[in-house]
Amino acid sequence: MSDTRAATETVRYHERLRVPLWWCLPAFLLAAIIAYEVNLGVRSLPNWLPYALLLPVAAAVLVWLGRVEVRVVSTSDGDGAATELWVGAAHLPVSAISRSAEVPSSAKSAALGRQLDPAAYVVHRAWIKPMVLVVLDDPDDPTPYWLVSCRHPDRVLAALRS
Numbered sequence: 031m032s033d034t035r036a037a038t039e040t041v042r043y044h045e046r047l048r049v050p051l052w053w054c055l056p057a058f059l060l061a062a063i064i065a066y067e068v069n070l071g072v073r074s075l076p077n078w079l080p081y082a083l084l085l086p087v088a089a090a091v092l093v094w095l096g097r098v099e100v101r102v103v104s105t106s107d108g109d110g111a112a113t114e115l116w117v118g119a120a121h122l123p124v125s126a127i128s129r130s131a132e133v134p135s136s137a138k139s140a141a142l143g144r145q146l147d148p149a150a151y152v153v154h155r156a157w158i159k160p161m162v163l164v165v166l167d168d169p170d171d172p173t174p175y176w177l178v179s180c181r182h183p184d185r186v187l188a189a190l191r192s
Contacts, residue, residue, distance in 0.1 A: 128167030
């Protein structure tokens with residue numbers, strides 16, 4: 031006999047680490063300059079072809095840079111509830127977290143520099159200033175902590191603690 035209970039999933043926090051909108055202007059400008067240079071160098075190509083190829087490449091690069099998501103998800107089924115922190119494809123149950131804190135932008139360089147443990151799981155986006163530090167309490171996991179960029183660390187921490 032199979033178990034037909036459906037698990038319900040509640041998203042407590044969700045954020046996509048997109049690049050700033052103003053990055054579109056320099057990206058498209060750079061693509062247009064390169065396309066112009068290709069037009070100058072290769073006269074046998076139709077003038078529109080380098081633009082038609084390079085402008086979508088610039089858009090794709092911007093989308094690719096902003097593909098990572100930070101989510102706090104609660105899943106409940108008949109057996110109980112579990113909350114997990116998802117960063118991209120990696121996930122961490124809240125039960126494995128011993129403590130968490132915000133890393134303000136003023137302490138970011140120290141956290142990513144001389145204080146960084148090489149075994150830490152780091153998802154850093156330079157265009158996002160604050161970060162969240164999540165210290166693990168799992169003796170089987172060699173990762174001591176996660177260091178994750180996010181725009182609203184207070185909301186992430188509240189979602190993890192609730």
